Structure formats: C-alpha cells, structure tokens
Amino acid sequence: MMRFVTVTTLLLVMGGTLLVGGPALAADPTTLECLISYEDSVTLKNRHALTAARARLLICSSTACPADIRNECVARGHAIEAAIPTVIFAVKDATGAALADVTVTIDGELLAEPLQGNALSVDPGAHTFTFDVAGRPKVEKQLMILEGQKERREAVVFEAAMAATPVPAPRLAPRPPNDPPGASSRIETALQANPPTTTERRSSSVYTRWWFWTTLAVVAAGGVATALLLSSGSDTPLASPPPFGTKAAGGPQ
Numbered sequence: 001m002m003r004f005v006t007v008t009t010l011l012l013v014m015g016g017t018l019l020v021g022g023p024a025l026a027a028d029p030t031t032l033e034c035l036i037s038y039e040d041s042v043t044l045k046n047r048h049a050l051t052a053a054r055a056r057l058l059i060c061s062s063t064a065c066p067a068d069i070r071n072e073c074v075a076r077g078h079a080i081e082a083a084i085p086t087v088i089f090a091v092k093d094a095t096g097a098a099l100a101d102v103t104v105t106i107d108g109e110l111l112a113e114p115l116q117g118n119a120l121s122v123d124p125g126a127h128t129f130t131f132d133v134a135g136r137p138k139v140e141k142q143l144m145i146l147e148g149q150k151e152r153r154e155a156v157v158f159e160a161a162m163a164a165t166p167v168p169a170p171r172l173a174p175r176p177p178n179d180p181p182g183a184s185s186r187i188e189t190a191l192q193a194n195p196p197t198t199t200e201r202r203s204s205s206v207y208t209r210w211w212f213w214t215t216l217a218v219v220a221a222g223g224v225a226t227a228l229l230l231s232s233g234s235d236t237p238l239a240s241p242p243p244f245g246t247k248a249a250g251g252p253q
Helices: 007-021 031-046 050-060 067-083 183-193 198-207 210-235
Strands: 086-092 103-106 109-112 125-132 139-145 152-157
Touching: 031 050, 031 067, 050 067, 086 125, 139 152
Parallel strands: 086 152
Antiparallel strands: 103 109, 103 125, 125 139
C-alpha cells in the first residue's frame, strides 16, 4: 500500500534519481508527477469518476516511476478497470436499418464521434445520453449505469427524416349562395366590352323622370296662351276713355 509514501520518502527518491540515474527523459513522468497521479486517482475513485481515475493510474504505472509507486498504481489500475461499466449502443432508424455517422454525448460532453458499435466506458450513475444524426431529430436516453456492469446493450431508434414543410395553398373567398356559377365573370366581360358613357347615363336618368315631362307640358301650354292673346289684341284697337268731367256722346243729358 502507498500509506508509507511520505514527502520525506519522495525527496529521498528524487535525490537518488538525480545522483544515480541523472535526469529522466522528457517523455517520461517525473517522480513527483507519478506521486501526484496516484493521489489524484484515489480522490477520483472516491468521487466515482472511474474513467478519470484510470487515466491518472496509467501515468503512475509508467516504468519511469519508482517501483513502489508503479506497483501500487498497476494494482489499483486493474481494480478500477474491473469496476468501470461499458455500454454498447445499437442505433437504427424506424425501419430497423443501422445508422452511421452518429454523434454521442454524455451529460453534454462528447463521448463518441462517430459511433462505431464498440463498447464505451462510462462512469457509474445516472446519465443523459444524446444521439445526433444529420437530418433527423435528436434522441435522448436517461440511463442508470451500474458499477461493474460490462457490455450493457441499449437500442436507440431514430424517427423518419424530417420532411420539408408544405406551403399552404391560398384560401379562396366563398361564392355567394345566390350567385350562379360564372355569372360574375359574364357580367364583367359584358361591361368591359360595352362600357356606358357619362352622357348616356345622365340623359337616361333625366328622361325617365315624371316631373321632366310635366314641366315641359306646362311650359308649352303657357307659350300657346300667350301667343293667342297677342294675336287678338292686334286686330281690334282699344278705345280711349273720355276726359274727366265730360259725358259720352249720345248719353243721357
């Protein structure tokens, strides 16, 4: 166990490495990095972040690390690997055909792109998986992943591809119930062929009034009476009245 590894031991190991073997290669982790990776793996394991803990144990399992640290990391790495659950997703469409180019995210973080049908390592606990295929609505699955569960199979079914939205046809105004089919078009064609003039409309509207003919008859009658009076006065001259105070000839004395 790593309980015996202390800061003092770490400093002694580092000093021995510098004195005996010289500086480590740049690609290899230092002794300090090996110890920090081990301690990080313990913290991550307690938080059930098993995949992250495994990544830290891979660092301190390097042959560049001190033997006591490396051996502890290797042993813990096997235990973590056995506890990490894996899931296999089978993605198909509504007809049962397998879909390619599927992007998978877990809790908003990328998990696989594209999905290749292999087992995916995930941390235990409740997770939201999102599956995305171009041209189709996204699919979400809420899954409770159990620690140590291996090659769990989950089916994912996509709906049909989204079709283009049809454009609605324009709505026509309803025809009045008392208008026979084609009547309005025939009337409009007749009006366009023979448009009524202003003079015709005005004259027809006056001549059809009763008071017009009555007035015309009264005026004509008055003109005839005036003409008769004028013609009778021109034939018989009018007698002048006698002077005031005189008697008419042949009258009584």
